Structures are given as structure tokens and as C-alpha cells.
Amino acid sequence: MHKKLLLIPVFLISVLVFGLVRRPNASPIAIESTSIWQKYERYKEAALSSRMFKHSDIMPLLQKHIASGVFHSTVVGKSVQGKTLNLLTIGKGKTKVLLWSQMHGDESTATMALMDIFNFLSASDENDAFRKMLTDNLEINFLPMLNPDGAEAWKRRNGLDIDINRDARLLNTPEARVLTHVADSIKPSFGFNLHDQSTLYAAGATKNQATISFLAPAYNYVKDMNEVRQNATKLIVLMNRTLQKYAPEKVAKYNDAFDPRCFGDTFQGKGISTILIESGGYPNDPEKQYIRKLNFYVILSSLHAIAQKAYESEDLKAYMAIPDNNRSLYDLVIRNAEVTKGNSRFRAHVGINRSQIADLTNRSMSYRGYIEELGDMEKSYGYEEADASALISVPGKIKVMKKADWEQLSLAEELTLAGQGYLFVKFSDQKSPTGPLKNRLLNLSNSSTANMQAIGLGQSANFILSDGKKPVYAVINGFLVDFSKEVKVLSNAYGY
Structure with a gap:
């Protein structure tokens, strides 16, 4: 009899616990x-x-x-x-x-x-x-x-x-x-x-x-x-x-x-x-x-x-x-990047997005990266993020070469150039194409100078983050390239 009485409260507790877990x-x-x-x-x-x-x-x-x-x-x-x-x-x-x-x-x-x-x-x-x-x-x-x-x-x-x-x-x-x-x-x-x-x-x-x-x-x-x-x-x-x-x-x-x-x-x-x-x-x-x-x-x-x-x-x-x-995401956020504007130098978060560009047949998509936000982005986040607290920001350099030589560049050779700070190629013998570039790592440029400043609101997202000796990251057309990891071709580079 006592055993049966003891079982009753145990059963009731089990029912109550199950009811709490399995909300009615x-x-x-x-x-x-x-x-x-x-x-x-x-x-x-x-x-x-x-x-x-x-x-x-x-x-x-x-x-x-x-x-x-x-x-x-x-x-x-x-x-x-x-x-x-x-x-x-x-x-x-x-x-x-x-x-x-x-x-x-x-x-x-x-x-x-x-x-x-x-x-x-x-x-x-x-x-x-x-x-x-x-x-x-x-x-x-x-x-x-x-x-x-x-x-x-x-x-x-x-x-x-x-x-x-x-x-x-x-x-x-x-x-x-x-x-x-x-x-x-x-x-x-x-x-x-x-x-x-x-x-x-x-x-x-x-x-x-x-x-x-x-x-x-x-x-x-x-x-x-x-x-x-x-x-x-x-x-x-x-x-x-x-x-x-x-x-x-x-x-x-x-x-x-x-x-x-x-x-x-x-x-x-x-x-x-x-x-x-x-x-x-x-x-x-x-x-x-x-x-x-x-x-x-x-x-x-x-x-x-x-x-x-x-x-x-x-x-x-x-x-x-x-x-x-809540609209608070970016394709890429660089935390604590060094920004230079005129005579001012400061560190800020950088929000980068990639606008979508449909091809002529409306069958595939390409992207163009740009810097959309600059400043305190405490409540904003990136699909990808990188911390540049200990790094300096450097504009990408332009490598001049003939079109035929560019066409022969392998990914490994493009990566070597990027590791030397080159983010653009300019043709010495003709004008280069503009717009999306599939299966490439480096951008093309028809200008003799890259961005005067590495990071600026509204400008294309192309810059180097260096430890002072060598690049640690590159941002190429809004995509993050981490030199410590295996690097693949981008969804697309861009011709400017």
C-alpha cells in the first residue's frame, strides 16, 4: 500500500514535467x-x-x-x-x-x-x-x-x-x-x-x-x-x-x-x-x-x-x-580598418556590398563590390568578416602588361601578383574590356592610377590589408582574399 502511495506523486510529477516540456x-x-x-x-x-x-x-x-x-x-x-x-x-x-x-x-x-x-x-x-x-x-x-x-x-x-x-x-x-x-x-x-x-x-x-x-x-x-x-x-x-x-x-x-x-x-x-x-x-x-x-x-x-x-x-x-x-547585414565587413582621408587618419569598420549584374541573356549573375558604410558598425554584421586592427590599408597597384600575356596568366601567377600588392592589370597595347570578368582573380583597369586612397565611401572595394611587410588580406571587387588560406578564382573580378 505504501509503495502504491509513493508512486502517485512520482506519476503526478512526471505528468507535470512532461506537460511543461511538451507545451499544450x-x-x-x-x-x-x-x-x-x-x-x-x-x-x-x-x-x-x-x-x-x-x-x-x-x-x-x-x-x-x-x-x-x-x-x-x-x-x-x-x-x-x-x-x-x-x-x-x-x-x-x-x-x-x-x-x-x-x-x-x-x-x-x-x-x-x-x-x-x-x-x-x-x-x-x-x-x-x-x-x-x-x-x-x-x-x-x-x-x-x-x-x-x-x-x-x-x-x-x-x-x-x-x-x-x-x-x-x-x-x-x-x-x-x-x-x-x-x-x-x-x-x-x-x-x-x-x-x-x-x-x-x-x-x-x-x-x-x-x-x-x-x-x-x-x-x-x-x-x-x-x-x-x-x-x-x-x-x-x-x-x-x-x-x-x-x-x-x-x-x-x-x-x-x-x-x-x-x-x-x-x-x-x-x-x-x-x-x-x-x-x-x-x-x-x-x-x-x-x-x-x-x-x-x-x-x-x-x-x-x-x-x-x-x-x-x-x-x-x-x-x-x-x-x-532587420536590414543590418553586409556581404563583407572589415573591422577596425585604417582609413585615410586628406590629413586625417583613423580606424573604422568598413561595410562592403556586391551589387548584382545580370548578363545579357538574364541567365547568370555577376557582382561589383563597393564600399557602402564607414564608421561605427556595432550593430551590423557581415556574411564574412576580417579584423584589420593590426594591419595597414594600402591601395592596390596596377600591373602593366600586354593583353596576350594577361590571357596566359594562371591563377597561381595572379595570386603571386596579388601577394605583391597588384590588384589590377592594365594592357599596354590596347584598351581592356570593362564589366564583369569571369574566372579571374585580378581586375582590369584602363587608368594609370588606382584609387588614391585605399578605402573611401562609395568607391570600388579593392585594397590591400598588410602587416607592413606583406599582404595579409586583399579585398578584390568586394570579395575577401585571405593569403593564409587556399585561394580560388572569384565569382568574378571586374574591368574598370
Whole structure:
């Protein structure tokens, strides 16, 4: 009898401890019991390996799924330049969901993820039970690449040079009219507005990239929280928990200032629980392939949560605890660099960014590095950082040689020149090309003198950091070269 009595408090303590650890307001993440993350490569659409693709690239992929009979498809309209806008539908459930991507033409990460999701939904394997839950309980509608004209030119706006996501009220663009008509016809319970944002946003005042940022948009200026917006907010809480395992501390919350021109705000006001997903940056992922996988996984997870109504038990306070989206990152930060300006010499932090330059076919990207910030950058961080406290800053020198000799330079020879302080080559027999230079380490120059000062606000990011005897680092076109490590060709050098 005494043994039984002793067991009762032990049992009660166990229940209480389990309850604290397994918070009652935190619904289980169903997707974690599947092999979907581990088997992602099975579903990844191999035809899309970079983010700069066009309407002509995705149409065969859509046709493949339409022909399989798994999806029902409708051409719901055309872009300004006559490209088809296709709605793909799957599922027989009563709860309707609408997902649209790439209403900004140069924001393609989610479109890649949707192609992966199509492959997943068309497959048959050990994850069939997960698929069945989706298709039995949901009708899922996809409108991928809403702005194909912008994608063709790799620009934000459409063929009329209008931002589609600021056209929800006037409906001047055919793409905005299509999206509005589709939403009004389907009357979805949930909507997913899928975007990309700058890679230079952080999750709060930290060095952590805002790899994914969420928003449950406001539907009025006072930012009321009705049931429709609450449902979107609760779903975001669950999505954040899903991502923390794979992108810990790299999830942020977007600003919720109301804008009646935007589709998320407008749809929220129409009674569609709308979730904005912004894909930002992740280290060593310029083509956003890991972020693509995160999109694939978290969208599937959220669809399953909608099918099970698992989001309903989430705590709204957890949404407010997600750190704010904060523009505080740089591609490269040099700490405590020596800066000379006229007769003044001081040490300051240097923030360097690399502007993106699409090639003539809008199929690949190059970069041009420049110095964007100079001074106290205590609350700013770099994807890469270097400490120059014990170093001096030196302008890069120009090596003069014939074009034919430059063409024969190996990486090892370019590295030797950089180690001697040369960051530029000038041709002695002709003018050199300007713009991005692929597969090179050194820049080209048509000037006889490099930058007069090593570091200056707004100037190109090309300088040496030396210990007084030899270079320790070089910054070439905004990329950091560490002479103590193996050096490879840059994404691109630059011709000035």
C-alpha cells in the first residue's frame, strides 16, 4: 500500500514535467515523422538548378504534371507580353488553399520550390499517407510565376513597368486582374504570397541572416487581429517551429504596416488567411538552393497543418516573439580598418556590398563590390568578416602588361601578383574590356592610377590589408582574399 502511495506523486510529477516540456499549445509537427526532408533530392526538380530561369523553362515541367493526370490545369489569363498564366489544382477536400509565386519577376526561389512540390505530390512512396491527408482534406491551387515578363527580363516589375504587388486596388495589370479573379472564384481559406527579399536582412539585431521571413499582413491601418488574421498568425508560429531545426535563429517577422495596394493586405481583408513568405539569404547559397529546400519543406508542413487544423492550438504570443526583419547585414565587413582621408587618419569598420549584374541573356549573375558604410558598425554584421586592427590599408597597384600575356596568366601567377600588392592589370597595347570578368582573380583597369586612397565611401572595394611587410588580406571587387588560406578564382573580378 505504501509503495502504491509513493508512486502517485512520482506519476503526478512526471505528468507535470512532461506537460511543461511538451507545451499544450504547441501542436506536433507532423512532417517530422516522415522522410520528406531526408529524401528531398528524390523530389527536387533537376531541370532548375539556378534561380535565373524563364517561363519557357517551367512550361514543360507544368505540362509534364498536367499530362500525368494528377493535377487539373486551367489557363487563367496571359501576361502583358502574352505568356500564359497557369493554375494547377490538386485535391478533393473542402478547405481551399491558393499559393502564388514570383509576382516580382526576379524573386524565383518559391517557384523552384513549387516545382519540387509538384514532383512530391505526383510521387508514390513511403510518404503516401502524408500526401493522402493533403489531397483528401484540401483543394490546393497553385499559380506559379505570376510575372513571367519580369522573369524574362529578370526585373521586379511586369511588362508595363508596374509592381504587381502594388496593383491590388487599381488592377491596371492583367496579372493582378488574374490573381484577383482566381481568388474571388476559388474563395480560399488560406493564401500563400511567395517572395524573395534582399540577402542583407537579419533576424533581429543579430548576425543571423533572415533566411525566411514571415508576415500575417494587416487588413486595416490599426492592425486589428480578427479570426482570419489570427489563423494566419498561428500557422506562422507552427511554420517557424518547423524551420528552427533546419535554419536555427534565421527566421524573422516582416513589418506589418498596412498597405491597401498590396495583395496580402487586400486578401486578408477579404477573409483569406494570408501568409507572406520572404526568402532571404543563407551562407554560401547564392542560387538559394538550400532556401528552396526550406520553402519546399515548410510549405508542405503548413499544408498538412491546415489539413489537420493543427495550427489552431498555437499561441499568438509566439508570433510576437519572432525577431523582426532587420536590414543590418553586409556581404563583407572589415573591422577596425585604417582609413585615410586628406590629413586625417583613423580606424573604422568598413561595410562592403556586391551589387548584382545580370548578363545579357538574364541567365547568370555577376557582382561589383563597393564600399557602402564607414564608421561605427556595432550593430551590423557581415556574411564574412576580417579584423584589420593590426594591419595597414594600402591601395592596390596596377600591373602593366600586354593583353596576350594577361590571357596566359594562371591563377597561381595572379595570386603571386596579388601577394605583391597588384590588384589590377592594365594592357599596354590596347584598351581592356570593362564589366564583369569571369574566372579571374585580378581586375582590369584602363587608368594609370588606382584609387588614391585605399578605402573611401562609395568607391570600388579593392585594397590591400598588410602587416607592413606583406599582404595579409586583399579585398578584390568586394570579395575577401585571405593569403593564409587556399585561394580560388572569384565569382568574378571586374574591368574598370
